[in-house]
Amino acid sequence: MPQPLIAIVGRPNVGKSTLFNRLVGKKLALVDDRPGVTRDRREGEASLLGLDFRIVDTAGFETDDPQTLPGRMRAQTQAAVDEADAALFLIDSRAGVTPLDEEIALWLRNSDTPVVLMANKAEGRAGDAGVMEAYRLGLGDPIPFSAEHGEGLVDLFESLRPHIEREDEPFEEDEDEATGPLKLAIVGRPNAGKSTLVNRMLGEERMITGPEAGITRDSISIDWMWRDQPVRLIDTAGLRRRAKVEDKLERLSAADTQRAIDFAEVVVLLLDATRGLEAQDLRIASQVIEEGRALLIAVSKWDVAENAPSLFQGIRGALDDGLAQVKGLPLITVSGFTGRGVDQLLEAAFSTREAWSRRVGTGELNRWFERAIEANPPPAPGGKRIKLRYLTQARTRPPTFVLFGTRVDQLPESYRRYLVNGIRRELGFGAVPVRMNVRAPKNPFGNK
Structure with missing residues (x-):
């Protein structure tokens, strides 16, 4: 079109x-x-x-x-x-x-x-x-x-x-991107089981694995099919805390992993069930979110996890606290050794990409917007009313919205979070990162 x-x-x-x-x-x-x-x-x-x-x-x-x-x-x-x-x-x-x-x-x-x-x-x-x-x-x-x-x-x-804006017409570019090969990157700390999981997905010993940390140095891209759907799978080098990275080759590997995140549509952060959630995992997750990529959390080596129910609930709570901007991230338990959870992980990856690529028509978006500000009107800092005029989606992948109104530069961050959380919860975006920018019309007579 x-x-x-x-x-x-x-x-x-x-x-x-x-x-x-x-x-x-x-x-x-x-x-x-x-x-x-x-x-x-x-x-x-x-x-x-x-x-x-x-x-x-x-x-x-x-x-x-x-x-x-x-x-x-x-x-x-x-x-x-x-x-x-x-x-x-x-x-x-x-x-x-x-x-x-x-x-x-x-x-x-x-x-x-x-x-x-x-x-x-x-x-x-x-x-x-x-x-x-x-x-x-x-x-x-x-x-x-x-x-x-x-x-x-x-x-x-x-x-x-x-x-x-033509709400009745399909957004062809978005649809093409959402049906092309799923660009899926697997990231995590060294020895979290990334290459073992990739081998299980592929059904062959494609990646070298072993007990030594840091075997994978390059980001390896592999094209394959899952249930007749194309996937471009990217296995990456482990990411350690920057202060511990002293070797030049490891620094280059970390930079290569960052490029893989930039290239990916969906990123799987793989945790080690024998070590739980660590601060470095949250740093990696925040890095993925800041890049605007859709994020899934998978806990590997689940076949050898101790006190599994308590471990799962502990990780769930820590993720919701540490990544409040995308609360409710999909959390899936997997095992590269037994194959547990692999299909569930890929189903979630395709579903998450669909939400990440979603575009909401302006009419539907502003009907929701009117309900949202009626239920919770914006504050009036200093007694001056903030008037919100309308909301439009500027782009997808990641979903990005522009909010128009008067004095929107004074809109509290808490109210922006209220709108973003409502968009994610009620308009089908799930746990993908949603961005919101504000714009105020310029008053041509304001400096007179």
Whole structure:
């Protein structure tokens, strides 16, 4: 499915190409103070706070005869608007609304393409009057904007989002990633049984094992099939506490393991049942979570574990206390010697990857969001109310959300955790790491 298409329109020299360059993140379009520099339609891949779309820079709208060069340029602009999912109509707020702006507005009101009105060059007091004049164009509230300085991007995001997000369409890239080979890394302290477990999964002595710690030095990637599902399995070197790592080769092995974590989708932290949960295990787990990877905990050598029920409950409690940001991590007991728990571990890995790749439609997300803030309204620090406007999912893998509102920079961390925990618990994300960023619309008159 092609990405949504957004067209930039306006009379010459109002800043269309400057806006185009800002949205694509490169200086693809020529920019000059002289009007009419842009003649042909120029397309680029744009990104705005997690919204991805195609953007079209068009020639300045002229009223000349269709057979002239300006007339042919106008025909190209009209064609771009007809093909677009929405049009960004720029006026120059410093010059105010001109007769040509009014003519363009009339044409856009009669078209079927949704229009977002932008009062560009609105930085400073010189653009205030033009912003107010723009209301008379009959295209809704103008966005005070500065394409040159990047002011007003959040308001532009809010206006474009309904035209770009298509909840009824599949997210093909996410689906492809979620059905490709499962990239599964096995990490843990030295001699936790990682290579033995890998050999049991593969059904062959693929990895060298033995009682000596640190036999595996490189991260070994192996492609195989489990129940007709492709898996890329990565066995890694053991990770000791950094202060104990003195050998240069061991430092290189640890760096290789870190790269394996970066590459993986799901990481299995393997604990040794004969040693229980140690501080280094929690450090490794925190490292995986900080990288945004989905995490499973497996306890190996369960066939020789002493007082197994008490050990399991102790590890469960210590994990929930030490990794409160992802409370409820899957905890699975396995044995590389007997094969116990191997299928359960792989089932959990595929299920966790699915949650890690999950995208929630904006409608469903904000219905939940409204219930959440109604049940527990945000606080009012210093007596000033924090107003939360809406929530959107900016990306997956890991799931990342952007919260919009006023004074959100004063939102307590405890309230962010309340929202994140609710998202994980009620919207199907389970124990995967969820990230939340906050954005406040810029007040163009705040420094007046």
